[in-house]
Amino acid sequence: MRVSGLLHLLALIFCLVITWVFVRSYINFNMKTNRLPRWMGSFYKENPSRLVKTKCGLSKSCPDNFFAFKISSGAANVVGPSMCFEGQTIMSPVKNNVGRGLNIALVNGTTGKVMTQKYFDMYSGDASLLVKFLKEIPEGMLVLVASYDDPGTKMNDEIRKLFSNLGSTYAKQLGFRDSWVFLGARDLNSKSPFEEFLKNNPDVNKYDGWPELLELEGCVPQKVY
Numbered sequence: 362m363r364v365s366g367l368l369h370l371l372a373l374i375f376c377l378v379i380t381w382v383f384v385r386s387y388i389n390f391n392m393k394t395n396r397l398p399r400w401m402g403s404f405y406k407e408n409p410s411r412l413v414k415t416k417c418g419l420s421k422s423c424p425d426n427f428f429a430f431k432i433s434s435g436a437a438n439v440v441g442p443s444m445c446f447e448g449q450t451i452m453s454p455v456k457n458n459v460g461r462g463l464n465i466a467l468v469n470g471t472t473g474k475v476m477t478q479k480y481f482d483m484y485s486g487d488a489s490l491l492v493k494f495l496k497e498i499p500e501g502m503l504v505l506v507a508s509y510d511d512p513g514t515k516m517n518d519e520i521r522k523l524f525s526n527l528g529s530t531y532a533k534q535l536g537f538r539d540s541w542v543f544l545g546a547r548d549l550n551s552k553s554p555f556e557e558f559l560k561n562n563p564d565v566n567k568y569d570g571w572p573e574l575l576e577l578e579g580c581v582p583q584k585v586y
Contacts, residue, residue, distance in 0.1 A: 416445075416447055417429045417445035417446070417447070417578065418431065419431065419578055428468075429579075431577070431578040432445075432577045432578070433575070433577075434542050434574045434576075435459075436573070441454035441459040441509055444505050446468055449475075451475050458478050459509060460509065461509055462482040462483035462511065462515075463480065463508060463509075465480070465504065466505040467502045467503070467505075468505065469502065470546060471584050476499075504544065506545075507542050508535075508539065508540055508541040510538070510571075511537055513537045520532075524543075526548070527545035528552055529552075529553065530552050531543075536560070539561050540558070540559040540573065541557070542556070543555065544556070544577065544579075546584075557575040559572040560572065
């Protein structure tokens with residue numbers, strides 16, 4: 362009886378060791394060959410979006426002849442804004458090319474090439490610099506805009522009209538410490554569908570003296586001549 366029990370115990374230990382070796386070999390093999398277990402393969406076939414890395418982290422890929430973009434406004438006066446275009450971060454605090462006021466990037470609407478990145482202090486800066494910049498935007502340019510801290514103190518009627526000509530709906534009411542993100546274009550014939558605006562309101566502000574940050578993402582059609 363004792364011999365039989367010992368044999369059973371040895372057989373059990375042997376089976377456990379063989380199973381462990383098999384599982385370890387299987388895992389190592391799949392890691393080296395980048396193969397997924399069959400059940401995981403079927404899961405990803407049913408959820409293909411989980412395998413696709415979209416440009417700028419968009420929820421879905423853009424169609425052909427469209428550019429992917431994402432714009433985030435600043436958070437209060439602490440975290441600066443950021444802009445991504447076609448998978449490339451073009452303005453951000455990390456790149457050290459953003460500042461208080463309005464942050465603006467110009468992108469060629471046909472090639473997708475980033476042409477200019479600038480920011481304009483709209484609290485204590487010279488508003489004429491922004492007027493000059495907006496008037497000199499070349500034809501065919503996409504215009505990406507993100508607010509940070511205060512975009513409205515230096516706003517005047519001329520600047521509001523120039524932004525309205527780029528397709529903005531909310532430039533006419535942009536004021537002190539409002540949050541604003543926008544994508545427009547030179548000589549747009551209609552209002553841009555790419556715009557978000559949040560009024561500075563002490564009763565509902567997320568931060569002490571500022572509304573919450575805004576995010577805007579989407580697919581903008583390539584301009585084809």
